[in-house]
Amino acid sequence: MNYVIGVDVGTSSTKAVLYDQNANILSQANYGYELYRNAAGMAEQEPEEVINAAEQAIHDVAAKADLNQGKILAVGVSSANQSLLLLDKDKKPLSRLITWADSRAQRAADNLKMMTEGQQLYMKTGTPVHPMSTLTKLLWLKEDEPALFNQTAYFADIKAYLFHRLFNDFNVDISIASCTGLMNIKTGEWDDQALKLAGITKDQLPTIVDGTTQATGLTTTAQAKLGIPADTPFVYGAYDGALSNIGVGATKQNTVAITIGTSAAVRVVTDHPVIDPERRLFCYAINKGLWVVGGPLNNGGDVYQWAVEHLVDSSAVKNENVDPYTLANHVIEGVPAGSHGLLFHPFLGGERAPLWNAKARGSFFGLSQIHTRADMLRAVMEGISMNIATVFQAVRALVGEPASVTATGGFARSAVWRQILADILNCPVNIPDSFESGCLGAAIMAMQSLGMVDSLDTSQKLIGNVSSYQPNPSAVKVYQRYTPLFIQVEEMLSPAYSEIAKLQERQNK
Structure with missing residues (x-):
């Protein structure tokens, strides 16, 4: 038997799931860490705690694989988006990890919203102007923490930093890059106007790579901690929301994915960028030729x-x-x-x-x-x-009438909530049995990278049992x-x- 591991580096914990080649779950591990809120608006993580949790989760599920009778074909990685870590010239942290939930960039976001440049950048990047975005975090740090900002040699997200620790490289997948407000969604490159406004250069950011890009050659330290062969390929994947769509089989424009966990989100996959003229929704890249349109909600x-x-x-x-x-x-x-x-x-x-x-x-x-x-x-x-x-209505107005909704998250454990959602949306709601859609999406993207599946649409055959609720x-x-x-x-x-x-x-x- 051969194996694939899906990893999801989240806001409160990192999960890892060991799958066989048919995406059947064989083992799971989950390690949590603290979200530090020591000041008004703060929502930070200790990067070392996150890295340790990811390494331990991978180690634990890999230990369940019989490597005498098979091999781990790949590890696919999902992560929360819009995190920011400041690094010195040796790529060592100068700060804690500032997460998407940190709201201290509120004033910077308010100021940018009032500028013509703010609207221009939304149209180019697909990222709403909000304290969650990397761009507004950089504007805030430049204004309020100039000494720390000027001391920073590199800026990274948590996944780029994880891959750096494992492989000594410095790359970011196009999906995570697309969520920063710094990447032009049409060119797939860092946007000069956004960089100039933020006061940084592209040399200070990771190199943008496709989500199916593989990293190989684990460092000696990482290989010892993970307990897997050093030549095991790690696939960069995408941000957790995009991979959640893939993990629930919502890979077509007529299927909307809704997640209701701690927070919530509504997303639909498209084959072209769709920018909301009313600036209510995001539009992020998933990978070449695929985008995700939707909106994140704080309250779930x-x-x-x-x-x-x-x-x-x-x-x-x-x-x-x-x-x-x-x-x-x-x-x-x-x-x-x-x-x-x-x-x-x-x-x-x-x-x-x-x-x-x-x-x-x-x-x-x-x-x-x-x-x-x-x-x-x-x-x-x-x-x-x-x-x-x-x-949901805003998404429907932009991309068309959905045939169905696929929903996942902790809310799905409540039958009455499932029915309420179907009734309010007036649309059939399908609930997959598997809750770890981000890990499955990461594993499927890894399979695509290896040539094991032709496209991400294959996920529709791999998600397992689904319950359906009619309005x-x-x-x-x-x-x-x-x-x-x-x-x-x-x-x-x-x-x-x-x-x-x-x-x-x-x-x-």
Whole structure:
């Protein structure tokens, strides 16, 4: 038996999965690390903790492979996008890893939005102007941390740094590069206008390579830590969102992929760049001839977790001897669609798509004496789904009517949430059994690099069992009345978001 490993370097942990040649899962490993929030807006990682987790995860799944009877054909790598690590002349870290979730570049993003150059760069790079992007992080560092910025010899993302540690090279796959706001999406090269604005040169950035590019020749240190042959090829892959699409078989323009984990995202694969004239959506490269269009949302399962922690009766959990999520789902099933006329806007962590407003805040609307905690719990689940639907509608308007939606993430463990999503979108929703779509996507791209599969479309044959949820006509009618009101209320509240954010900041100092 021969093997392929898929690795996903995420925001809170790194996962590795050992597959056979038919993409059957043989072994899994997962190692977490801390997300440091020591200052307002900060969201950083210690790069050494991330590297150690990745090495340990690969080592553990590789140890399950019988290398006497087969070999590890390749390791495919997925990672979160829009991370930034500052390196010295020897490519050693000068900083912690600044993740996509870091919002300290808010002022730089606000300033760039007001400039003609900001709109020009969005049209060229497909990256919305937001604190998440590498470009705005660089503008912030140049302004607020000039000594550190000027001391930096190289700028890297976490995957480029991982490959550097494993192979002593300095490359970045085109997908990760496309997410930075520094790459021209049509040429596939670093954009001169963006580099000039950021105050850096292309020599300070990794070399852009195709996602199917292989790195071989593990360093002696890396080979010892991983416990795999030094000539095992590692394939650069793409960013986690793009590979999640591949991992759930959503590789055609008529299939939308939705992920609802801690955060959420809506994505569709296209064969040409599609730039949103209203600047609501991103357009990133996946690899040659493939792009992904969509929108990331800050607020997903983390908001539902907040609701369960605060709204589920702890005494009922104890009395019924169930976990709070099981009880919450049971309670929600007993509440009708629309939560008795209660809307919830889930912007507890600001919002990216479709608002691109880090100061957005959450709210219940329509709350009255008739409402119970059960209504509020369902309204939270519906609010997260309606927010996703606003991005879904924007994607649909740009790329056309989808035949179906494939959804994955922790939300899929809740049958009631699956049905709510299908009803609000008014579209069939397919749920694959496998939750680790990023790892599978990375493994499939590695297989493509080796010539084991002709194209990424092969993933549709490898994803395993899928459950399908059809829209309930009566619920659809309810949500078709509530979703426009959800949007109307958000638009009414939008001018007040900045002021309430200022008040909260002052009070919490």
